Amino acid sequence: MAAQMTDAHRRFLQVLMSHGIMEGSEARKLHKHCCEVHNVYYAHDKLADFISTINRHLQPLFMQIRKGMSEDDGRAHYALVNLAETEITKMASDYTENELELFRKTMDLIILSENGFAPSTDVLNLADQLKTKKMKKKEAEQVLKVFVEDKWLSERNGEFTLHTRCIIEMEQYILSNYQDVARKCNICHSLAIQSQVCESCGIGMHLPCIRKYFRAQTEPRCPQCNDFWTCDIPGVSRTDSQSPPKPGRTEKSFMLSTRRS
DSSP states (O other), X not given: OOOOOOHHHHHHHHHHHHHSEEEHHHHHHHHHHHHHHTTOOOOTTOHHHHHHHHHHHHGGGTEXXXXXXXXXXXXXXXXXXXXXXXXXXXXXXXXXXXXXXXXHHHHHHHHHSSSSOEEHHHHHGGGGGOSSOOOOHHHHHHHHHHHHHTTSEEEETTEEEEOHHHHHHHHHHXXXXXXXXXXXXXXXXXXXXXXXXXXXXXXXXXXXHHHHHHHTSSSOBOTTTOOBOOSOOTTOOOOTTSOOOOTTTHHHHHHHHHHTO
């Protein structure tokens, strides 16, 4: 018999909706709090079942709580996703047409980049290239600040990337609209924006997934084609007996690993 939706489930959903996205440890704390407040059975290892109950009741509304991973540190996050429309469409009620165009163009730069980041100077240069209505750079800076505050973009060290919330909620949109370049991580099978790519077979992996996978291997070989992994692996040292990275690849992958430290 399927578990019934209780006030504990409703409170959990309301809080998640107000946050937009929630880190895994916070979701676990919220799960416990909601169960205690409403005198509902609680078990620390039953968060997935708890969320499944909510999702069954959200199904007729074409909504779902989805679990995703931060590309920076590999920590789990939860977000509420609207399955009935693309997230770009949903954003239309919150932003003006030219603000949405700036977001789309920023997403283009990020996804089409080699490392999943777009320099802020390149993003700001988009302001006077908008077809809907051009922006002054000061105005664009304020709009980008709002996108960061609303957790659609992340900004650090003068560069923008997609926030974990954006990746979870827009995964299908990105996979559909960037079919030639968007890829899923070969380890966790989620959309990979910040990733390293095998030079032999082209599969990609998140940096946290790479660290976890190669720590358990005697030498770094691609899980798909078994060729030597030529990128520098953040957090995993190479032994002297292993082959050195290929020229031209070390600089890029070193940039990837140090950028996120």
